[in-house]
Amino acid sequence: MSAKPEIIGRLSSLKPRLEKRAAVFSALRDFFNTSGFLEVTTPARITAPAPELHINAVPSDGLFLRTSPELEMKCMLASGYGKIFQLAPCFRKNEKGRLHREEFTMLEWYEAGADYLQLVDFTRRMLEFVSEKVLASTKCIFRGAEIDFTKAEIITLESAFAEFAGKDLLEIVAADDFEEVLVTEVEPRLPKDRPVFLKDYPAKFAALSRLRKDNPDFSERWELYLGGVEIANAFSELVDAGEQKGRFELARRQKKNSGENVYPENRDFLDALDYGIPSCAGCALGMDRLVMVLCDAGSIDEIMV
Amino acid sequence: MYEASDLRKGLKVEIDGDPWTVSDFEFVKPGKGQALYRCKLKNMLSGSTMDRTFRVAEKIGKPDLEEKEMFYSYADGEFLVFSDAETYEEIRIEKKKLGDQIYFLIENAECKILFYNGRAIEVTLPVFIEKVIADTEPGARGDTATNVQKPAKLDNGYEFAVPLFVNKGDRIKIDTRTGLYSERVSKA
Numbered sequence: 001m002s003a004k005p006e007i008i009g010r011l012s013s014l015k016p017r018l019e020k021r022a023a024v025f026s027a028l029r030d031f032f033n034t035s036g037f038l039e040v041t042t043p044a045r046i047t048a049p050a051p052e053l054h055i056n057a058v059p060s061d062g063l064f065l066r067t068s069p070e071l072e073m074k075c076m077l078a079s080g081y082g083k084i085f086q087l088a089p090c091f092r093k094n095e096k097g098r099l100h101r102e103e104f105t106m107l108e109w110y111e112a113g114a115d116y117l118q119l120v121d122f123t124r125r126m127l128e129f130v131s132e133k134v135l136a137s138t139k140c141i142f143r144g145a146e147i148d149f150t151k152a153e154i155i156t157l158e159s160a161f162a163e164f165a166g167k168d169l170l171e172i173v174a175a176d177d178f179e180e181v182l183v184t185e186v187e188p189r190l191p192k193d194r195p196v197f198l199k200d201y202p203a204k205f206a207a208l209s210r211l212r213k214d215n216p217d218f219s220e221r222w223e224l225y226l227g228g229v230e231i232a233n234a235f236s237e238l239v240d241a242g243e244q245k246g247r248f249e250l251a252r253r254q255k256k257n258s259g260e261n262v263y264p265e266n267r268d269f270l271d272a273l274d275y276g277i278p279s280c281a282g283c284a285l286g287m288d289r290l291v292m293v294l295c296d297a298g299s300i301d302e303i304m305v
Numbered sequence: 306m307y308e309a310s311d312l313r314k315g316l317k318v319e320i321d322g323d324p325w326t327v328s329d330f331e332f333v334k335p336g337k338g339q340a341l342y343r344c345k346l347k348n349m350l351s352g353s354t355m356d357r358t359f360r361v362a363e364k365i366g367k368p369d370l371e372e373k374e375m376f377y378s379y380a381d382g383e384f385l386v387f388s389d390a391e392t393y394e395e396i397r398i399e400k401k402k403l404g405d406q407i408y409f410l411i412e413n414a415e416c417k418i419l420f421y422n423g424r425a426i427e428v429t430l431p432v433f434i435e436k437v438i439a440d441t442e443p444g445a446r447g448d449t450a451t452n453v454q455k456p457a458k459l460d461n462g463y464e465f466a467v468p469l470f471v472n473k474g475d476r477i478k479i480d481t482r483t484g485l486y487s488e489r490v491s492k493a
Contacts, residue, residue, distance in 0.1 A: 053339075095334060097332030179338040183358075205337060225490075
């Protein structure tokens with residue numbers, strides 16, 4: 001008899017975690033359905049993703065595989081869908097590691113009328129609900145620490161840089177050392193016993209979020225961390241057509257300068273912007289990483305086929 | 306030159322004129338930010354270690370490394386002499402480079418010699434070598450199934466553990482990567 005192929009062994013050893021993964025997906029759908037959200041499916045192959053300097057799309061026969069379902073879901077918001085969510089396979093070129101796969105699953109949702117702080121509250125309740133459903137507890141062990149989902153904390157990015165790295169956020173951004181300090185000094189020292197919402201990113205990293213009215217050096221954006229691992233990114237969405245087009249133009253120029261593939265314009269999205277996207281907030285959550293945390297897995301390869 | 310995306314565990318790179326091995330590696334990419342390649346590196350000459358983070362656009366030096374199969378010939382003072390099987394060309398390496406591996410170096414063993422800029426810097430021994438047990442307590446017959454072990458010695462003074470049934474004068478195999486007993490080849 002021939003030896004057991006590697007794929008067969010791998011798949012069978014994945015089974016307990018894939019069952020838990022399915023339970024997480026099912027609990028999330030329950031939560032969104034009972035919160036009045038409509039589950040939607042938008043195309044995985046699109047004319048153009050949003051141009052973002054450090055995210056690259058995989059071309060697909062004249063189109064691109066989506067790097068996120070953002071633009072298509074925002075078109076839906078413009079046409080009156082107020083609360084929508086999607087469990088969306090997404091694709092990002094050259095992202096491979098313990099926390100990265102080129103193909104991964106994004107949970108993305110939008111709520112018209114909400115802002116990023118209301119989303120903190122919603123996300124906090126969502127995590128509690130899912131943990132309770134899947135683990136029968138609002139606590140979970142991850143990497144040797146117990147995360148208590150009822151004890152979420154909001155920390156501004158500025159105070160996290162000051163407290164955990166002893167550095168001034170805006171100076172670090174100006175010195176172009178933001179990612180290094182965040183990854184090597186801040187993330188490892190974030191509290192591991194509770195969900196942490198790092199909020200108010202510098203305007204340079206606003207991406208598609210709106211700037212704070214009271215202080216335009218910062219944007220209404222947060223990232224959720226569980227056990228020091230980044231899980232989700234949320235914004236009060238930028239809906240100002242002029243400003244949005246300006247940021248796209250800047251990102252497109254930067255991509256071109258760094259020798260990356262520049263996408264064509266996403267005409268539908270620009271039309272929706274001009275027509276009017278309502279004030280809204282949205283969040284993108286890495287499902288694979290959330291499952292990883294709830295399974296206490298060391299890498300995302302341990303929780304996906 | 307290497308690109309940052311070539312980095313992986315085990316890759317050998319050149320930084321500030323020294324060869325380094327990537328001993329640990331992690332791809333990180335904070336949300337919407339640029340990708341970073343976090344590495345732990347071990348200096349191939351001094352053995353010292355350091356952490357270094359590379360950005361996606363960084364180029365990293367490729368060391369001029371060459372590996373050659375050579376045979377161990379003889380010891381000459383503080384040096385070991387290896388020779389090329391075909392050309393009989395000889396090279397010398399300091400004994401201390403081998404550390405404890407020196408216990409497993411036997412005459413005519415086919416070794417891998419790593420050269421950096423033409424200079425021999427590393428010796429990799431064959432995975433298994435055969436040695437004769439110089440000293441151990443008499444064997445206990447019939448105890449081949451248990452995991453109990455007893456101390457034994459080679460003629461060069463190397464001490465290790467062997468199963469109870471192994472006797473003085475037996476020829477055995479040692480795994481040079483771990484320094485552990487592997488199996489008995491023949492009885493005394």
